[in-house]
Amino acid sequence: MTSVDAQDQRDPELPGRLLTTERDVLIPLLRARPEADFALPTAACPGWTVRDVLAHCSAALLRAVEGRLGRGVFSPESNDRDIAERAEWTNAMVVDELERGMTEAGPVIAAAGGVLDMLALGEWVHSGDVRETLGEPGAYAGPGQPHALVLLARATREKGHLPLHADLDDRDEPLRFGDLSGERPPARYIGGSATLVRLYAGRPVPDGGAGYELAGAEKEELNIFG
Template identity: 30%
Template sequence: MSVTDPRRVAGLYQDTRQRIVALLDDHGDATWGAPVPACPGWSVGDVVAHLVAVAEDWVTGTLAGAPTDEQTAEHVRRFAGHDRAELLARWAAAGAELCRRAEVDGLIAPVGDVTSHEHDIRGALGRPGERGSEAVRYSSDQVLTRLDTSLPLCVTVEDADYRCGPDAEPELRLSTTRFEALRWRTGRRSRSQILAMDWSADPTPILGELCLFGPATADLIE
């Protein structure tokens, strides 16, 4: 199966969900209220509530793309007062339904969202890892393929080049990793952190075009 096969994508989602659950099990209830630096104002429990809501809404068709700020706030409100065990049970059920839908009608699971939040939670718990996972590779490919800039740009990661912008010279170049690309594209790096990356020239003219969300208002060190 290719990485674009819905069943394969659903498998990446489930693998990532299971890694998050294992992390939460390792740390127990004590860290449920821990702040998540990558998601200011949210706790670990809030991030999980959001993930459960995204999975449930994806299955029902209520959500089909990146949620708005209003939708993410509603996700947290929706599960206020729900305990950890209930949330994880609902997430397991929604994950199973994503797999079923992938099989029967080709629904593509929201891997980018769950992968980004896996690393948000890892940062909150001080447990970095899985930066070379297939979910990171898939998600980084998705966000880099969608990159569109007003100046010619080539982003080089471990195993590929991504070119965007007009076909012109000189071409601005950035050397980075898939993990870092996923993080800055999804607003987990500040303006100063983005400017400090390995650029061939000053990226300031396209800085506002690089992030799907953000950039972060403060440096995030992971």
């Protein structure tokens, strides 16, 4: 397992590894699904279907690959335009573009010095959104999760997010998130890694949160995308 606490220094290749690891899970899954599944609404992204989420993801990655990143690129308006531009595409074309983006974006993100690392993390979270909507196991988990937790830990530190000590049911060692140098005592989380990702990403938690404990913070405070 990749140690989160050992990742105080940025690993420029990590976002690319996260993307290609998730690519190898997500793309075959999508190619095996019936066309009707792409029209399913996603609970995590109200108003967006599975296809909309995939189109947003593929467009964002291709913007990075092709160097088309400017002011307001990832605004809601820009996202809607990207989805609309692909409205006439087949589902297979959207999946093909997504595969290309997940394959080619890594070196670009690595060379950007850290400013695009959250793009890889966001893509991985959206893959979880899609997998959950399709009823597939491993949403916000799977082989890419150790990489995602490293990126998440560093992102929360860099953003000066609230400190949090996490005792995870499915990890041998506790993990630390957020800015631990301030006066606020760390919040305490006990539960699964996938649920912790959901909280940080502002995603719905199954069973109304009965499967985890959070002390010293409100769950809304953890959301790094909101």
